[in-house]
Amino acid sequence: MAERLARLGIERVQDLLFHLPLRYQDRTRIYPIGSLVEGQEVLIEGEVEHAEIVVRRRRMLLCNLSDGTGRITLRFFHFSNAQYLGMKGKRLRCFGEIRRGPQSLEIVHPEYKIQSTTTVNTVEETLTPTYPTTEGLQQRSFRRLIALALAEVALLEDLIPAFIQQQYGLTGLQAALKTLHHPPPETRISHLLSGQHPAQKRLIFEEMMAHHLSLRKLREQARQLPAMTLGKKDTLCQQLLESLPFSLTRAQQRVITELRQDMQKNNPMSRLVQGDVGSGKTLVAAAAALLAIESDFQVALMAPTEILAEQHYQNFRRWLEPLGLEVSWISGKQSAKARRSQVENLLLGVTQIAIGTHALFQNDVQFRQLGLVIVDEQHRFGVDQRLALREKGRQGEYYPHQLIMTATPIPRTLAMTTCADLDYSVIDELPPGRQSIKTVALSNERRDEVIQRIQSKCSQGNQVYWVCTLIEESEVLQCQNAEQTWVLLKEKLPGLSVGLVHGRMKAEQKETVMSDFKRGEIQVLVATTVIEVGVDVPNATLMIIENAERLGLAQLHQLRGRVGRGTAASSCVLLYQSPLSRNAHQRIDALRNSNDGFEIARIDLEIRGPGEVFGTRQTGELRFKIADLARDQALLPQVQQAARQLLEESPEAAEKLIHRWIHRAEDYASI
Numbered sequence: 001m002a003e004r005l006a007r008l009g010i011e012r013v014q015d016l017l018f019h020l021p022l023r024y025q026d027r028t029r030i031y032p033i034g035s036l037v038e039g040q041e042v043l044i045e046g047e048v049e050h051a052e053i054v055v056r057r058r059r060m061l062l063c064n065l066s067d068g069t070g071r072i073t074l075r076f077f078h079f080s081n082a083q084y085l086g087m088k089g090k091r092l093r094c095f096g097e098i099r100r101g102p103q104s105l106e107i108v109h110p111e112y113k114i115q116s117t118t119t120v121n122t123v124e125e126t127l128t129p130t131y132p133t134t135e136g137l138q139q140r141s142f143r144r145l146i147a148l149a150l151a152e153v154a155l156l157e158d159l160i161p162a163f164i165q166q167q168y169g170l171t172g173l174q175a176a177l178k179t180l181h182h183p184p185p186e187t188r189i190s191h192l193l194s195g196q197h198p199a200q201k202r203l204i205f206e207e208m209m210a211h212h213l214s215l216r217k218l219r220e221q222a223r224q225l226p227a228m229t230l231g232k233k234d235t236l237c238q239q240l241l242e243s244l245p246f247s248l249t250r251a252q253q254r255v256i257t258e259l260r261q262d263m264q265k266n267n268p269m270s271r272l273v274q275g276d277v278g279s280g281k282t283l284v285a286a287a288a289a290l291l292a293i294e295s296d297f298q299v300a301l302m303a304p305t306e307i308l309a310e311q312h313y314q315n316f317r318r319w320l321e322p323l324g325l326e327v328s329w330i331s332g333k334q335s336a337k338a339r340r341s342q343v344e345n346l347l348l349g350v351t352q353i354a355i356g357t358h359a360l361f362q363n364d365v366q367f368r369q370l371g372l373v374i375v376d377e378q379h380r381f382g383v384d385q386r387l388a389l390r391e392k393g394r395q396g397e398y399y400p401h402q403l404i405m406t407a408t409p410i411p412r413t414l415a416m417t418t419c420a421d422l423d424y425s426v427i428d429e430l431p432p433g434r435q436s437i438k439t440v441a442l443s444n445e446r447r448d449e450v451i452q453r454i455q456s457k458c459s460q461g462n463q464v465y466w467v468c469t470l471i472e473e474s475e476v477l478q479c480q481n482a483e484q485t486w487v488l489l490k491e492k493l494p495g496l497s498v499g500l501v502h503g504r505m506k507a508e509q510k511e512t513v514m515s516d517f518k519r520g521e522i523q524v525l526v527a528t529t530v531i532e533v534g535v536d537v538p539n540a541t542l543m544i545i546e547n548a549e550r551l552g553l554a555q556l557h558q559l560r561g562r563v564g565r566g567t568a569a570s571s572c573v574l575l576y577q578s579p580l581s582r583n584a585h586q587r588i589d590a591l592r593n594s595n596d597g598f599e600i601a602r603i604d605l606e607i608r609g610p611g612e613v614f615g616t617r618q619t620g621e622l623r624f625k626i627a628d629l630a631r632d633q634a635l636l637p638q639v640q641q642a643a644r645q646l647l648e649e650s651p652e653a654a655e656k657l658i659h660r661w662i663h664r665a666e667d668y669a670s671i
């Protein structure tokens, strides 16, 4: 039993108490058969009026049950003769889901019990919980175990002091647990299922507090770790900036100063930089890299896709080689030989910076002296990954500084929970001269007009993206669709050079196409969403997005951000298949009306509700048991405040709270 429970993460009696039901059944009352409605899961009782074995397509036992108010059919496919004979003329109590059968309402394979006339048959006093379980552990055993644990609930310490409970309207812990395991009959099941019951609120609140506290603790701990101080000199950085045809925006300058201050400390920096698409994050990363390099340390820059990593590689070589520096390229797809030489250069310190995908952090990649790790465009980069990366980059007793960059705005309150272990900077300004992207929505029927428009754009020397989006959750289909579109556009635009890039092409092929597009040799690039993040070709001024109605706002905004990166006026055409759903309509409108990523994120939240926007992705990372960051985010400001109060009032209680909810707290602590 202990082994089975351990599979569910249950090791202590306390863990049993916090193992909450998934669903509930109401076995507290017997429903009159005449009142039943399809879809209900109910307890009924009645006399067997008729029972017979019939053979239709399958052999089955049909039984008519009546209680004077109505009649219902019980249908069994698996049954024994003894069962059939045993139920004739008896009084049965059944539990099951009411369905609509061919003739009448029915229950297929109800749980049933023959009622004897002599004993008194009682109903349950509370709703019956159904627990998440594992093989070999039945609901019945679970219920018994939990009942045993509940008998000890008085020993469980309520770690949230009474004054905090009062201030935020929280139920006491023991009462909340009793209610959730054994809800009184009048409890609305729908309330419980949607997480709105006050007993749930109490636990949600507590769990979110625990997470917040654990991230704060991580941050405190990180501040104790040793790191090398970097960035005393900034000659290289100045040289780079002077070589550019433009000057930094104030926001870029401010963020670079913040990064420099962090890196000058002898504890590792952990900073998240948010900046809308096109705000110039790459340059900020380059400045930070040069500050590290001038202190004789190496830098690792990781990008989420090959295309983006390759582009960074080109940019950094262009920027750094004139300064006498060398760049290594590490990719999962390069030949073993090429990789070996790149890795060797890093180890010897011949190269000062390594750029690549996550392949950068495989075991064979060793640095001579790594001082700074930069992670670009990784909004999915969770706390565990951040910790693992910090550990990976450790050089003896010293930890590298960490810079994480993202173009996906996270509302501040949410950032304070999902990223409470990080410091936070925003590049809240675009380079001067950017014109907002004119966005129009056109129905698919007007494709030919759009193709004409490509012709005229290109004849003015501009370049165009045509984005084929995911029609189904299949990369293969997406690529096939892109190939077909490519063939079609080549045919319809005979004077132009049309290129194709998608996720199933070889890395080298992709590189060739991308660099041809960059150099202007390809005028129209048909692409899948592989170009979603980071791709930077300022001369591209028109983007067409197919099936725009199927994409989320954030993704559309990211995609659209591939144009409007220079000073020329740019536009984006959202092709859609009518009729548009109300929701899709709102999304497309939002995009037409705004170019501001933060504003768009806000609208996204409003339209889709936080459930979809921050759904499983972020909560998955944080592994909440009961809380749902999306559903419960309105509680966040209160949770943060209560966490502060608890830390002041009783640091020991805060510590115990983390321990209660976060099993890997110990692992975190040892890092």
Ligand code: ADP
Binding pocket: 246, 247, 248, 249, 252, 275, 276, 277, 278, 279, 280, 281, 282, 283, 407, 431, 432, 534, 536, 538, 565
């Ligand atoms: P993102 O923040 O989306 O990663 P990039 O770093 O790719 O943006 O920068 C977008 C474009 O803006 C690039 O072509 C870059 O060279 C240019 N850029 C960056 N900073 C400035 C600036 N201060 N003034 C003008 N152009 C800039």
Ligand code: MG
Binding pocket: 281, 282, 376, 377, 533, 534
């Ligand atoms: Mg970028």
